[in-house]
Amino acid sequence: MSQDAPNEPPVFDPDMLLATLAHRRSLGLSRLKPDPVYRHLIERMLEAANWAPSHEDTEPWRFTVFSGEGRNALFELFLEAQRSNDPGKEIDPEGARKRAFAAPVWISLGMVPKLNEDGTLLMTVEEELMAAACAVQNLHLMASASGLAGMWHSKGLSIHPAVAKGLGLEPPARLLGFFFCGWPLTPWGEGERGPISQKVTWFEA
Numbered sequence: 001m002s003q004d005a006p007n008e009p010p011v012f013d014p015d016m017l018l019a020t021l022a023h024r025r026s027l028g029l030s031r032l033k034p035d036p037v038y039r040h041l042i043e044r045m046l047e048a049a050n051w052a053p054s055h056e057d058t059e060p061w062r063f064t065v066f067s068g069e070g071r072n073a074l075f076e077l078f079l080e081a082q083r084s085n086d087p088g089k090e091i092d093p094e095g096a097r098k099r100a101f102a103a104p105v106w107i108s109l110g111m112v113p114k115l116n117e118d119g120t121l122l123m124t125v126e127e128e129l130m131a132a133a134c135a136v137q138n139l140h141l142m143a144s145a146s147g148l149a150g151m152w153h154s155k156g157l158s159i160h161p162a163v164a165k166g167l168g169l170e171p172p173a174r175l176l177g178f179f180f181c182g183w184p185l186t187p188w189g190e191g192e193r194g195p196i197s198q199k200v201t202w203f204e205a
Contacts, residue, residue, distance in 0.1 A: 020145050022191055027149035029102040032182035036068065037104050041146050045181075046107075048142035054131035055123050061135035062110035064167055066100070075100035077167070081160035099157070103180035108167050109136055109152065111174045121172065132176060143181050149188075150181025 046063055054060060066074040078096035083089075100106070111132040114122040121128075136152055143150050154177030157163060164175035 020141060023188075024141055024144040025149065025189060025191065026140075026151040027184060027186070028151055029099075029180065031184060031186045032103050032149060032180075033185045034104060035183050037148065037182060039067075041143075041148065042067070042105060042107075044146065045139045045142045045148075049135040049139040052131060052135035052138050054134075055127045056114070058114035058123055058128060058131065060111050060113050060128040061132045062108075062112050062169070062173075064108040064110070066106040066108075067104060071100045071106065074106055077163045078157050080166060081157050081162040084160075084162045096157075103150075104182040105150075105180065107139070107179045107181075108163075108169075109154075109176040109179060110167060110169045111176055112169070113172050115172075125172075129174070129176070136176070136179060139179060143179075147183070148181045149184035150179055152179050153177050 042065060046065075049061060049063070050059075052061065075093075075097045078100055079091065079093050082091050082096055109132065111128055113125065113128040116122050140150065140152065158177040159175050164170060164173075167175060169175045
């Protein structure tokens, strides 16, 4: 790289990138249309996720996509989770079915750490979790840039041990939740953030 490199024009428009970051929103299930999402858009979201950074190139992120009638498999996972919460109790399946079909697309967010030959972790759990979180952020940004609304859901059935087991994400792997998405039903809305000046301390010469 030449000494003049810092003054060369950037390969991509940094202002456009910043605008894309600021455009991202988290919209819940009730704010999504039932219309299907084109597969190529989902594939592009996953490709964006795959370019996240990871220490020692462990690439621990793992995804399972449920869309269309494939959401029946997600319904079964949710139903099994509800049954395991209260064995012996008769469970009404409609709640689990309604949830599974409440979004056109559900993507499970898994973290599978890389192991050494002796079975120990190559990197710390914290490092692998941070890498997986970066992948989810990339995925969400690409969804938003494509006009899709969605949210990373990380509680309740979305991280239930029975759901994790059904997805093959048993320890040391982790189910970090689901990213659900679809076309927005409501206006996008304005974002709000406190000023960055309140969150940064500078030490300069």
